[in-house]
Amino acid sequence: MIRLDRVSKTFxxxxxxxxxxxxxxxxxxEVVVLxxxxxxxxxxxxxxxxxxxxxxxGTIEVAGTDITSVEAPALRQGIGYVIQxxxxxxxxxxxxxxxxxxxxxGWDKNRTATRVDELIDLVGLEREMKxxxxxxxxxxxxxRVGVARALAADxxxxxxxxxxxAVDPIVRSRLQDExxxxxxxxxxxxxxxxxxIDEAIKLGDRVAILNVGGxxxxxxxxxxxxxxxxxxxxxxxxxxxxxxKRLSLTPIxxxxxxxxxxxxxxxxxxxxxxxxKEHNVDWVGIGAGSRxxxxxxxxxxxxxxxxxxAAPFSVRLSASQSLREALDSVVSSHTGVAVVFDGDDYxxxxxxxxxxxxxxx
Amino acid sequence: MxxxxxxxxxxxxxxxxxxxxxxxxxxxxxxxxxxGIALGVGLAMSLVLSGIxxxxxxxxxxxxxxxxxxxSIPSLALFAFLxxxxxxxxxxxxxxxxxxxxxxLIRNIVAGIDGVDPAVREAAVGMGYSRRRLFFRIELPLxxxxxxxxxxxxxxxTIGLVTVTxxxxxxxxxxxxxxxxxxxxxxxxxxxxxxxxxxxxxLDLALLGAERVxxxxxxxxxxxx
Numbered sequence: 190m191i192r193l194d195r196v197s198k199t200f201x202x203x204x205x206x207x208x209x210x211x212x213x214x215x216x217x218x219e220v221v222v223l224x225x226x227x228x229x230x231x232x233x234x235x236x237x238x239x240x241x242x243x244x245x246x247g248t249i250e251v252a253g254t255d256i257t258s259v260e261a262p263a264l265r266q267g268i269g270y271v272i273q274x275x276x277x278x279x280x281x282x283x284x285x286x287x288x289x290x291x292x293x294x295g296w297d298k299n300r301t302a303t304r305v306d307e308l309i310d311l312v313g314l315e316r317e318m319k320x321x322x323x324x325x326x327x328x329x330x331x332x333r334v335g336v337a338r339a340l341a342a343d344x345x346x347x348x349x350x351x352x353x354x355a356v357d358p359i360v361r362s363r364l365q366d367e368x369x370x371x372x373x374x375x376x377x378x379x380x381x382x383x384x385x386i387d388e389a390i391k392l393g394d395r396v397a398i399l400n401v402g403g404x405x406x407x408x409x410x411x412x413x414x415x416x417x418x419x420x421x422x423x424x425x426x427x428x429x430x431x432x433x434k435r436l437s438l439t440p441i442x443x444x445x446x447x448x449x450x451x452x453x454x455x456x457x458x459x460x461x462x463x464x465x466k467e468h469n470v471d472w473v474g475i476g477a478g479s480r481x482x483x484x485x486x487x488x489x490x491x492x493x494x495x496x497x498x499a500a501p502f503s504v505r506l507s508a509s510q511s512l513r514e515a516l517d518s519v520v521s522s523h524t525g526v527a528v529v530f531d532g533d534d535y536x537x538x539x540x541x542x543x544x545x546x547x548x549x550x
Numbered sequence: 551m552x553x554x555x556x557x558x559x560x561x562x563x564x565x566x567x568x569x570x571x572x573x574x575x576x577x578x579x580x581x582x583x584x585x586g587i588a589l590g591v592g593l594a595m596s597l598v599l600s601g602i603x604x605x606x607x608x609x610x611x612x613x614x615x616x617x618x619x620x621x622s623i624p625s626l627a628l629f630a631f632l633x634x635x636x637x638x639x640x641x642x643x644x645x646x647x648x649x650x651x652x653x654x655l656i657r658n659i660v661a662g663i664d665g666v667d668p669a670v671r672e673a674a675v676g677m678g679y680s681r682r683r684l685f686f687r688i689e690l691p692l693x694x695x696x697x698x699x700x701x702x703x704x705x706x707x708t709i710g711l712v713t714v715t716x717x718x719x720x721x722x723x724x725x726x727x728x729x730x731x732x733x734x735x736x737x738x739x740x741x742x743x744x745x746x747x748x749x750x751x752x753l754d755l756a757l758l759g760a761e762r763v764x765x766x767x768x769x770x771x772x773x774x775x
Contacts, residue, residue, distance in 0.1 A: 241676055266678035276673025280691050280767045290677050322767045338677075348676075 190378040191215040191238060191346065196247030198233055198403070207233045208403030210247070215395075217345075220372060220379040222393035224386055226426070230403030231382045235348050238380060239268045251346060266293055269339030269347040269377070273354045275331050277323035283309075283334055284319040290342040308337040311374070313367065329360040336368070340375065349381045353388070365391055386427060390415070390434055398423050412438050432548050437513035441506060441529055444547050446537025449526060453477040454495025461490045472524055474538075475499050481535035484524055505530045512547065515539050563737045574726075574741070581722025581749060584712045587644055589705055592651030599652070600659040601685075610660065617653040625650070625714045633718055643715040650711060651704040658700025662693025695768050698761040702754050709750040713742065723749070 192214045199206040208230035215221045223231040236242040238249060240261045249256050256264055277286050284305050285292075291301040309316050312333040323331055332352060339347055353361040365388065372379065383389055389396045390411040397408045400422055407419035415435040418424040427434065450468035452461055454475055461473050465487045474484045475494050483499030490497045504518045506529045518527035519541050526538040567574070599617075603610045628646045636642040666689050674688050690697075713724025721728065723745040730738030762769070 239676060241672070262678040262680050264678075265676055270673070270676035272669060272672060272676070274667075274669035276667070276669035276671075276676075278670060278674070278688060278692075279667075280765065293678055293683075324767070335673075 190217040190219070190252060191380065192250040193234070193237075194248045194250075196234075196237060196244050196249060198230070198237060198242060199245050205402060206245075208237070208244075211403050211405055212247075213397060213405060213408055215378055215380060217378050218376045219394045220381060220392055222381045222383060222389040222396045223399060224383055224389040224396060224426075225399035225406075226401065227384065228401045229399040230401075231384075231399050232350055234399070234403060235350055235380055235382045238346075239265050239270060239348055241265075262293075266290055266342065267344050267346075269344045271332075271335050271339045271347070271349045271352045273351040275335040275352075275355075277331055277334055277338070279323055282320050282322060283314075283326070286323065286334055287337045287341055289338055290344075294342055296342075304341060308340060311340070311371065312337045328356050329364060332356060332364060333367075336371070340377075345378055347377045347379045349379060351383055352381075354383070354385075361388075368392065387434070390438060398426060433513060433516075435548060436516055436544065437511045439512045439547065440508065441510055441512060441515050441527075441539065442508040444512065444539065444543055446529055446539060447543070449474055449528075449538040449540075451476055451481070452494050454482075454493065456494040458490050458492070461487050461494055470524070474502075474524075474528075476535060479534040481528065481530075502528045504528075507531065508536060512539075512544055516541070516544055519544070561736050562740055566737050567741060574723075574745070577721075577723050577725050578745060578749070580720075581709070581712055581724075581745075584640070584643060584647065584715065584720060584722055585705070585708050585749075585753070587640075588647035588651060588708050588712075589701065591644065592648045592655055592704065592708075593701065595648065596652055596655035596659055600656050600663070603656070603660050604663060613656065614653065617649070617656060620649040621653040625711055626717070629715065629718050638719040640720060642718050643712075643720040646715070647708055647711055651708060654700050654704045654707070655697075658696050659693065662696030662700075663689045665696060666692045691765075694765050695761060698757055698764075702757045705753045705757060706750045709746060709753060713746050722746075 194212050196208060196211045197206050198208040211230075211234060213221075223234060225231050233242055237244045238251065238256070240256060251264075251268065278289070281289075284302075287305045287308055288296075288301045291304060296304075305319065306316060309319065314330060314333055314337070318326065318330070323334065326334065335352065339349075353364045356364065369392065381389075381392055383392075393411055395409060396411055396414055398406045398414065400406050406426075407414055407423045409419075412435070414423065415427065415431055415438065418427060418431075424431070450464045450470050450472070451474045452464050454477075456464075456473075464473055465471060471487050472484050473487060473490075473494060475482045481502070483501045485494060485497040485499050500523075502522075502524075504522065504527070506515055506518060506527055508529055508531060515527040515529075519525060519539065526540050528538045529536045599613055603613055625646055628649075629642060632642045632645055636645065663685075670688065670692070671684065674684050679688065712720070712722045713727055715721045716724035716728040723742045726738040726742030726745070728742075730736065730740075730742065
């Protein structure tokens with residue numbers, strides 16, 4: 190969908206290029222995140238795609254067309270663009286802001302109005318906000334309007350320049366989730382710039398790690414980058430908690446769960462002791478089949494397991510949650526395991542050994 | 551001041567005013583026309599000159615320098631200079647009036663457009679606004695509060711200056727001030743002065759009202775939830 194072929198940019202009066210000889214491709218419907226330290230040319234690269242910055246060498250194609258063969262304004266009307274400081278038009282209402290590109294393209298009023306309503310719903314805003322001005326909205330709401338505005342004319346390509354950099358971490362995390370959810374529905378080709386490696390790992394189908402001067406150090410899926418960094422630069426850029434990041438990318442479903450030290454309610458004290466010895470633990474879970482009622486300390490079982498006072502598992506995970514969340518549950522529970530449920534059905538449990546084994550594989 | 555209708559040396563003779571309402575109306579209209587032309591032409595010229603400044607920054611210093619000189623010439627002297635060339639005409643009056651508006655208007659237009667948030671500009675260009683469209687649809691409307699602030703100052707100044715053009719046969723309500731001075735007739739001096747002040751205040755309020763109507767968005771700042 191987007192192809193950069195040996196693209197360079199040298200700004201006037203500068204000896205070294207901001208971006209030098211950069212080539213990569215973005216497939217249709219893919220989210221590619223450009224990430225790197227400041228001065229790595231990630232924003233310059235993004236802006237060359239919609240010609241806010243003109244490349245000094247090389248060719249860029251969007252949907253098979255050389256971008257220099259189209260007038261810049263026409264090219265840009267066909268590419269969604271979201272920036273960190275949003276840049277909503279303060280003198281226009283939310284509806285008018287969202288309808289900007291349809292207006293430039295000469296859509297009729299009804300078509301634009303229908304589309305604006307669609308987008309307001311899509312990004313999760315209230316329709317009553319349509320007649321308000323941007324200054325009346327919170328930062329998170331404004332960024333949703335920014336995304337809606339970029340999607341207005343349904344462009345196949347979306348360029349996003351640190352769109353969530355200016356909001357607080359809680360709102361940022363929510364906007365990231367919303368973007369992923371939105372992408373599942375609209376399926377755009379997205380190029381996303383950030384300096385935050387965690388954001389890159391969370392959002393990208395592929396991540397391009399750039400070094401100063403626009404040098405592409407690695408271009409691969411987040412999982413591949415985390416498990417096999419191409420070089421020392423990438424390794425350092427990923428940081429010391431690389432393993433934790435990998436865990437956050439892996440859903441619990443991808444690991445084989447164990448049933449764990451489980452007994453049914455009628456189990457006697459000697460049954461319980463045998464089970465504990467087998468699993469090398471000092472507690473047992475009480476349940477059968479797809480039921481798991483709770484757990485007890487083995488030393489508190491006097492007659493049968495069911496007669497002892499069982500404690501519930503305080504955290505129940507679902508298979509779609511990440512191994513990182515499972516690890517968090519493991520280290521914060523008395524039992525040292527994370528229990529996984531599908532609704533009310535018990536699926537199995539995870540211990541720290543299983544998580545470690547997954548990382549070492 | 552207490553008017554005494556039948557005394558010829560009263561400070562304000564109301565009977566004279568009642569007897570000359572037609573003439574007063576005519577001069578008020580003339581005053582407004584002179585002011586309107588000066589502000590209209592001044593604004594048009596300022597927009598063009600500001601456009602040049604915004605496109606080629608190095609022209610800003612010479613343009614403010616030239617309009618600053620024009621602004622500092624005493625109006626009396628300027629009209630005295632122009633009369634031998636352009637005569638006792640409306641053109642003479644307007645050359646003076648227009649040149650006094652330029653400095654204020656150009657400065658405010660340039661400051662207003664410079665004050666537009668760069669993020670707004672980047673977003674607009676990034677969505678495919680041409681340069682021209684950006685200027686007229688985004689930059690100019692957003693600069694409007696600052697431009698109108700300049701227009702208010704220029705307007706009040708111009709209303710006052712129009713009275714001076716009475717010296718070259720124009721002048722609007724300045725006609726009464728000049729004739730009153732020549733005839734030692736206080737009624738006309740007071741009338742001309744008061745009318746000029748009323749016109750200035752009215753114009754200022756009208757422009758303020760226009761700003762409120764044209765920029766509804768600027769009053770709704772800062773109450774984000």
